[in-house]
Amino acid sequence: MASSPGAGWSQEVYRVFKDNGVDVVTYVPEGGVKDLIGLCAADDTMDMVPLTNESEGPCLLAGSWLAGKKGVLLMQGSGAGNCINNFGLNIAGRFPLLTVVALRGSWSEGNYWMIYQGRTMHRIFEDIGFKVYEVDKIEDAAPTIEAALKMAYFADAQVAVILSQRLTGAKEFKR
Amino acid sequence: MSERYGVLDRRDITQRILGGHDDYLVVTGLGGAGYDCTAARGDHDLNFCLHGAMGGAPIVALGMALAQPDRRVIAVLGDGDMLMGLGSLATIITKRPKNLAVVVLDNGHYVETGNQLTASGFGVDLAGMAKAAGFPVAFDLAEPGEVEEKVRQIQEAPGPVFACVKITGDQPPTVPKTRDASYMKLRFRKALLGVVPT
Numbered sequence: 001m002a003s004s005p006g007a008g009w010s011q012e013v014y015r016v017f018k019d020n021g022v023d024v025v026t027y028v029p030e031g032g033v034k035d036l037i038g039l040c041a042a043d044d045t046m047d048m049v050p051l052t053n054e055s056e057g058p059c060l061l062a063g064s065w066l067a068g069k070k071g072v073l074l075m076q077g078s079g080a081g082n083c084i085n086n087f088g089l090n091i092a093g094r095f096p097l098l099t100v101v102a103l104r105g106s107w108s109e110g111n112y113w114m115i116y117q118g119r120t121m122h123r124i125f126e127d128i129g130f131k132v133y134e135v136d137k138i139e140d141a142a143p144t145i146e147a148a149l150k151m152a153y154f155a156d157a158q159v160a161v162i163l164s165q166r167l168t169g170a171k172e173f174k175r
Numbered sequence: 176m177s178e179r180y181g182v183l184d185r186r187d188i189t190q191r192i193l194g195g196h197d198d199y200l201v202v203t204g205l206g207g208a209g210y211d212c213t214a215a216r217g218d219h220d221l222n223f224c225l226h227g228a229m230g231g232a233p234i235v236a237l238g239m240a241l242a243q244p245d246r247r248v249i250a251v252l253g254d255g256d257m258l259m260g261l262g263s264l265a266t267i268i269t270k271r272p273k274n275l276a277v278v279v280l281d282n283g284h285y286v287e288t289g290n291q292l293t294a295s296g297f298g299v300d301l302a303g304m305a306k307a308a309g310f311p312v313a314f315d316l317a318e319p320g321e322v323e324e325k326v327r328q329i330q331e332a333p334g335p336v337f338a339c340v341k342i343t344g345d346q347p348p349t350v351p352k353t354r355d356a357s358y359m360k361l362r363f364r365k366a367l368l369g370v371v372p373t
Contacts, residue, residue: 024241047241050269052262059231063238066223066360067200067246068368071238089228089235093356 009167010035012142013100014043017072020149023047024064024071028054032102032168033074054079058086062095070153073099077117080160084128090158091129098152100145100161107136107165110173125160136164179283179296181317181341188316188340189215189251191326192278196247197221200239200367204232204252206287208280212251213352220366226354230260233267233277240272240335243367247274247330254281254295254339261304267335268309276329276336277305282344290344305337317341 013036017025025040026049027033040046047069049060057073064071075083080101090097104111105118125132131151133144141163148159165171189211193199201222203209209224216222225232236250257279267275283296295301306313312332316325316339329338353359361372 024238049237049241049266052266056231056234056260056263056266059228059234060238062360063202063235063240064242065238066235066363066367067239067242068364068370069238069242086228086231089225089231089356092227093360095356095360 009138009141010039013145014039016142016146016149017046018043020146020153021070022072022149024049024061024069025074026051026057026060026071027074028076028079030074030076030079030102031171032076032163032165033100036100037074054082055086057099058083058090058097061097062089062093065095070096072149073097075099075101077101077103077105077121077162078114080121080125084124087128087158094156095158096152096156097158098145098149098161099159100163102163102168103165104171108170109165110171121162125162129158131157131159132162133159134162134164136166138167141167179292180344181282183316183319183322183340183342184345185211185280185340185342186214186347188280188322188326188342191322192249192251192329196330198246200236200243200246200248202232202236202239202248202250204250204256205229206253206256207346208232208251208253208256209352210347210349211280214347214350218352220362223359223363224352224354226356229256230258230263232256233260233263236275236277237263237267237270237272240275241270244272244274247276248272249276249278249329251278251280253286254279254283254301255285255293257301258294258299264305264308264310264337271309272335273333275334276338278329279337279339280342281339282342284344286344286346302337302339310335310337313337315339315341
């Protein structure tokens with residue numbers, strides 16, 4: 001089980017979502033953001049859209065925005081890889097997009113299959129034209145996500161906030 | 176003509192579904208679907224035609240349907256496009272928007288790339304998959320005699336509706352339409368929401 005070292009920052013980020021009018025939260029579940037997903041799910045004013053595959057996220061957010069809603073995409077780093085082709089829609093149309101990515105392979109990772117993420121994710125997002133923020137301190141999570149949200153929805157930018165496992169908690173492995 | 180092709184005309188079907196319905200929110204997939212829908216109601220403010228993100232049209236439409244529950248939202252896409260986003264059938268059913276219809280124009284082939292068979296052409300039953308996923312209305316539309324009734328269901332039935340239209344392999348002429356996604360976005364939001372681009 002993923003450890004969850006504090007519902008505190010999740011509460012702050014949920015508050016940022018509320019204060020900035022986020023009304024659609026779309027996601028593939030990820031242990032690192034489970035508290036945040038839970039807080040949003042408990043809020044009747046937020047439409048939760050669980051996805052089959054993260055590649056649907058860019059499309060869901062574009063459709064939401066076309067029809068007047070403001071969404072965010074929560075996912076794991078491996079999901080970002082699933083999204084790359086479909087991000088072409090958001091980039092081509094300059095659709096406002098915020099994704100919060102709980103990165104694996106960044107801190108105390110016990111599964112080598114995940115380590116590529118920690119090594120490459122920042123650069124991959126930058127290479128396709130995203131503004132990228134990395135967060136590894138709890139106190140930085142909410143202010144960074146708020147800055148990213150404003151950049152996405154006022155500047156019509158595509159923004160990724162990458163949360164390190166120092167923040168979200170590393171998955172425990174046993175021999 | 177191979178038996179893997181249907182007998183219905185893609186332009187005729189899209190015209191019957193969309194013609195005169197200026198209030199529909201329409202998302203099209205890649206290739207011919209965008210031309211068909213543009214031919215049906217012009218280079219319309221409330222058409223959003225994808226030119227990438229293959230497989231994504233039903234989910235763009237889902238986002239719209241959830242945001243505008245009082246509007247009919249119709250995704251129109253080819254069978255190859257639908258096959259690339261099959262998971263969206265499950266995703267749509269987690270939300271069950273009554274106002275959403277997914278219309279697949281199924282010729283069983285990747286016509287754009289040289290007429291290779293799709294999985295549908297090999298016999299995969301797309302409407303059956305949608306029905307199994309939980310679409311309350313899911314059918315093949317294959318015979319001229321059933322067009323009127325099934326077009327009406329696409330337009331009006333409490334959904335989500337899934338229609339797999341068995342079309343010929345014909346490629347009708349292209350019609351002028353924009354590929355500029357930013358322009359389509361701004362005009363869509365202005366027409367639907369009255370939002371002035373800033």
